[in-house]
Amino acid sequence: MGELVLAAKVTHVPSMFISEQDGPHHGCRDAAIEGLKRIGNLCKEREVDTIIIADTHWLVNAGFHINAKPDMSGIFTSTEFPHFLSNMSYKHIGDPELGQLIAECATNNGVPTLCHYEVDTLDVQYGTLVPLRYMGIEDDIKVVSIAGWMYDAELEESKALGEAIRQAIEKSDKRVAFLASGSLSHRIPPNKIVGDYLFKISRPFNQSVDLMVLDLWQRGQVNEFLDMLPKYAKDCDGEGGMHDTSMLFGLLGWRDYEGCAEIYTDYFPSSGTGQCNVVFPVI
Ligand SMILES: [Fe+2]
Structure with missing residues (x-):
């Protein structure tokens, strides 16, 4: 039987790439x-x-989608932040077997999901590529990228997808890590001033709520967090509507989850948004 062995919420800010230069x-x-x-x-x-990886930079408009193509290699330039992230080479391999199993479980559970593994031209987005780069992962570990920015889906649907991901992992024979790749609050400041906000939060209110959320996660107050999640995602402009986070908690057991999160990178603002790296113990 397969096993979920790691779960985390991670940052993918492109300023990590300029930090290297x-x-x-x-x-x-x-x-x-x-x-x-x-x-x-x-x-x-x-x-x-x-x-x-639930990737909040992969926008989908109809249904849930998975990219598990065998050859995930290339050179990436962000269309959103080309001045921060350009010509980043990457070399990964997809896991079509697990991708299809997730799609099958999710669809059977009432969340129509397609796994794409024969479409060579379906690009992988930087919510997947950037964390893998800094984790030091190339083709030594397989990858499944899941669209984490649903244009008009309910968070309940992403929760159900998270539950299906856990089912699929346990039906497989694999040891699996799950990453929710997205920020906390995600209000990028207006264009005229965004350049001044590389290291600042856009709204103090957002930072206060983000820090409260991290505190709830560290204390294992999952019910309190899930009660506020829809309003938090809306009022603080959660990245991708926080569908990555809903998948994460669906995968972990939703209200039955009692783990206390561990902060791996302290909270930091980036281009107005709130960022973190947090590991959730699998129990
Ligand atoms: Fe992002």
Whole structure:
């Protein structure tokens, strides 16, 4: 029987890429990079076969979608932040077997989901590629990327997809990590001033709520968090509507989950948004 061996909420800010480069921002995201490296090391220590990533940069308009194409290699430039993230090479391999099993379980549970593994031109988005880069993962561990930005789906549907992901993992023979790749609050400031906000939050209110959420997660107050999740996602502009987070808690057991999260990178603002790396014990 397969096993979920790691679950985490992770950042994918493209400023990590400029942090790597020489120049005025060199080293500016060291803490985020270090947190992802530690999560990558955990994947290796726990002998993970496949990493599933709910990617809030993959927007879908109809149904849930999975990218599990065998050859996930190429060179990526962000269309949103080309000045931060350009010509990033990557080399990953998909896991069509697990991707199809997830789609089958989800569809059987009433959440129509398609797994794409024969469409070579279906690009992988940076919510998947950036965390993997800093985790130090290439083709040593397989990848399943799941669209985590649903245009008009209910969070309940993403919860059900998370539950189906757990079922599929347990039906498989694999050791699996799940990453919810998205921010906490996600209000990018207006264009005229966004350049001043690389290291600042857009609204103090958002930061206060983000910190409260992290506190709830660390104390294992899952019910309190789930009660506020729909309003939090809306009022604080949660990235991708926080469907990645809904999948994460669906996977972990929703209101039955009693784990206390561990912070791997302290909360930090980036281009107005609230970011973190947090590991949730699998119980
Ligand atoms: Fe993002």
